[in-house]
Amino acid sequence: xxxxxxxxxxxxxxxxxxxxxxxxxxxxxxxxxxxxxxxxxxxxxxxxxxxxxxxxxxxxxxxxxxxxxxxxxxxxxxxxxxxxxxxxxxxxxxxxxxxxxxxxxxxxxxxxxxxxxxxxxxxxxxxxxxxxxxxxxxxxxxxxxxxxxxxxxxxxxxxxxxxxxxxxxxxxxxxxxxxxxxxxxxxxxxxxxxxxxxxxxxxxxxxxxxxxxxxxxxxxxxxxxxxxxxxxxxxxxxxxxx
Amino acid sequence: xxxxxxxxxxxxxxxxxxxxxxxxxxxxxxxxxxxxxxxxxxxxxxxxxxxxxxxxxxxxxxxxxxxxxxxxxxxxxxxxxxxxxxxxxxxxxxxxxxxxxxxxxxxxxxxxxxxxxxxxxxxxxxxxxxxxxxxxxxxxxxxxxxxxxxxxxxxxxxxxxxxxxxxxxxxxxxxxxxxxxxxxxxxxxxxxxxxxxxxxxxxxxxxxxxxxxxxxxxxxxxxxxxxxxxxxxxxxxxxxxxxxxxxxxxxxxxxxxxxxxxxxxxxxxxxxxxxxxxxxxxxxxxxxxxxxxxxxxxxxxxxxxxxxxxxxxxxxxxxxxxxxxxxxxxxxx
Numbered sequence: 381x382x383x384x385x386x387x388x389x390x391x392x393x394x395x396x397x398x399x400x401x402x403x404x405x406x407x408x409x410x411x412x413x414x415x416x417x418x419x420x421x422x423x424x425x426x427x428x429x430x431x432x433x434x435x436x437x438x439x440x441x442x443x444x445x446x447x448x449x450x451x452x453x454x455x456x457x458x459x460x461x462x463x464x465x466x467x468x469x470x471x472x473x474x475x476x477x478x479x480x481x482x483x484x485x486x487x488x489x490x491x492x493x494x495x496x497x498x499x500x501x502x503x504x505x506x507x508x509x510x511x512x513x514x515x516x517x518x519x520x521x522x523x524x525x526x527x528x529x530x531x532x533x534x535x536x537x538x539x540x541x542x543x544x545x546x547x548x549x550x551x552x553x554x555x556x557x558x559x560x561x562x563x564x565x566x567x568x569x570x571x572x573x574x575x576x577x578x579x580x581x582x583x584x585x586x587x588x589x590x591x592x593x594x595x596x597x598x599x600x601x602x603x604x605x606x607x608x609x610x611x612x613x614x615x616x617x618x619x620x621x622x
Numbered sequence: 623x624x625x626x627x628x629x630x631x632x633x634x635x636x637x638x639x640x641x642x643x644x645x646x647x648x649x650x651x652x653x654x655x656x657x658x659x660x661x662x663x664x665x666x667x668x669x670x671x672x673x674x675x676x677x678x679x680x681x682x683x684x685x686x687x688x689x690x691x692x693x694x695x696x697x698x699x700x701x702x703x704x705x706x707x708x709x710x711x712x713x714x715x716x717x718x719x720x721x722x723x724x725x726x727x728x729x730x731x732x733x734x735x736x737x738x739x740x741x742x743x744x745x746x747x748x749x750x751x752x753x754x755x756x757x758x759x760x761x762x763x764x765x766x767x768x769x770x771x772x773x774x775x776x777x778x779x780x781x782x783x784x785x786x787x788x789x790x791x792x793x794x795x796x797x798x799x800x801x802x803x804x805x806x807x808x809x810x811x812x813x814x815x816x817x818x819x820x821x822x823x824x825x826x827x828x829x830x831x832x833x834x835x836x837x838x839x840x841x842x843x844x845x846x847x848x849x850x851x852x853x854x855x856x857x858x859x860x861x862x863x864x865x866x867x868x869x870x871x872x873x874x875x876x877x878x879x880x881x882x883x884x885x886x887x888x889x890x891x892x893x894x895x896x897x898x899x900x901x902x903x904x905x906x907x908x909x910x911x912x913x914x915x916x917x918x919x920x921x922x923x924x925x926x927x928x929x930x931x932x933x934x935x936x937x938x939x940x941x942x943x944x945x946x947x948x949x950x951x952x953x954x955x
Contacts, residue, residue: 457831471822
C-alpha cells in the first residue's frame with residue numbers, strides 16, 4: 381500500500397488549547413478515508429492544515445512524496461488536493477456553470493476547453509440542468525453538490541470533503557453517497573472526508589480515524605470502529621450499540 | 623477580435639455597429655461644442671473602463687485613480703516640454719511609471735492584507751501624497767502648474783498629439799473602443815474568470831488553486847497603466863496641468879461615477895455611464911444659466927440629486943436594465 385497522503389505526528393495549538401495532538405495517519409491512493417469525532421475534536425483544524433489554511437506547529441504532511449505543510453491553499457490545490465467548505469462558499473453572483481468552469485481553468489488556459497470539462501463534471505453531479513442558475517439561488521443540497529463539482533473540476537488526486545453531508549436529508553445524503561462512491565470507483569479518486577453523518581461514513585469509508593480532544597483514539601474499518609468501546613464511550617454513545 | 627464579434631448575437635452586432643458608425647461620423651455633423659462634449663464622454667468611458675477592470679471585475683476598490691491620470695499626464699508632458707520626446711513615445715514611459723506606482727500600492731495592500739475600504743484609503747493616501755509632492759516639485763512647475771506651449775508650426779503633427787479638436791475626438795474614440803475590446807477580451811479569458819472568482823470569494827478562489835495575490839496585482843497593474851494613457855491624453859488635450867486639480871480626490875470620484883451608474887463589472891457599463899453623466903453635467907450648466915439660478919453649487923446639487931435617483935432606481939447600473947430592454951443582455955461573470 382503506497383500512501384498518497386501521509387500525516388505524521390501533526391499538532392496545532394491555539395493559545396492554550398491543543399486542538400490537534402500528534403495525529404498520524406496514511407491515506408492510500410484510491411481509498412475513501414473518513415475522520416470522525418465529536419464537535420471540537422479537532423477535525424476541521426486537521427482538515428485546514430492539510431488544505432493549507434493553517435500551518436501545523438509540529439509534524440509533517442506529505443502528499444505524493446512532497447512535504448506540503450505550511451504551503452498556501454492555492455499551492456496545495458495546484459499539487460492536486462481539492463477541497464470543499466463546511467459552510468458552502470460558491471461564488472454567489474456567478475452561474476453554476478461559471479463556478480465549475482473556474483475550477484476547470486486550473487489545468488486549462490483555454491476557456492472553451494475548460495467549459496467542456498465543466499460540462500462533464502456538472503453531468504456527474506446532476507447539476508447540468510441547473511448550469512444557468514445563479515449559485516446564490518440554489519437550494520442547500522444543490523450548493524453542496526456544486527461545492528463538490530467545483531473541487532472536482534480542478535482534477536484533484538485527493539478530494540477533501542468537509543462535512544459535505546451536514547444539513548442534508550437522508551435521501552439527499554444517499555444521493556451524495558452514491559455520487560461519491562461512483563466517482564471513486566470509476567476514476568479511482570482518493571477521498572478524505574470529515575463527517576458527522578455516520579450513515580454516510582458507514583456506506584463510504586474503507587477506513588476511519590476517530591479524533592477526540594485533538595488526539596486519535598482509534599483507527600480501523602467502520603465496522604470495527606463502531607464496536608470500539610473507547611469510540612462508543614466518547615462519541616457514538618451507547619445507543620449506537622443497540 | 624473576430625472571436626468577440628462572432629460570439630455576439632445579431633442584435634448585439636447591430637447595436638454595436640450602429641453606435642460605432644454614429645461615433646465615427648459624428649464630426650461630420652456635430653458642431654464644436656458637441657464634439658468637445660463627445661470627446662469628454664469618450665475620455666470618461668475610457669478611464670471608467672480602466673477603473674471598472676479593477677473594481678468591477680477584480681473587486682478591488684480604488685478611490686485614487688486620479689493618481690494614475692496625473693502621473694501619466696505629468697510624465698508625458700515633462701518628456702515633451704523638457705526633452706522634446708513625443709507623447710507616442712512618452713506614453714510608454716507614462717504607463718511604466720503609473721503601473722509601477724499601482725504595483726507598489728497593490729503590493730502594500732495585498733501583501734499585508736489591507737482590504738476593502740482600508741485598501742481604498744491607501745489609494746486615496748497615495749494620490750494625496752503625490753498631489754502634495756507635485757505641489758513642491760519645481761521642475762514640474764510646482765503648484766503654479768505645468769503648461770505645454772502652443773507652437774503654431776507643430777499643428778498638424780498628429781503623432782505628437784498636436785492638432786485640433788477633431789484629432790482629439792478620434793484619439794478619444796480610439797482609446798474608448800480599445801478599452802472596450804480589451805476588457806471584453808480579458809473578461810472572457812482565464813485571468814478574467816480568476817478576477818471574478820477573487821471578487822466573489824477570495825478564500826474559495828484560493829481553494830481552487832488561484833493565486834489571489836497575483837490575480838489582484840495584474841488587475842491593479844493593467845488598470846493603472848491604462849489610466850495613465852488617459853492621463854497622457856488629458857495633458858495634451860488641455861495643455862495645462864495643476865497638481866491641485868489633476869490629483870484631487872474629486873477627480874478620482876469623477877472617474878468612478880460612470881462605471882457605477884452604467885453598471886459595475888459589465889463591459890458597456892462605463893460607456894453607458896459616461897453617455898449619461900457627462901451630458902447631464904453639461905445640460906445642467908446650460909439649464910441653470912437659462913433659468914438664471916447659476917449660483918455656485920446649484921449645478922452640483924441638481925447633479926447629486928439626479929445621481930442619487932439613478933442609483934436608487936437602478937442599483938446595479940443602467941446598462942443591465944437597458945440591455946434587457948434592447949434584448950442584448952447576456953449573463954456574464
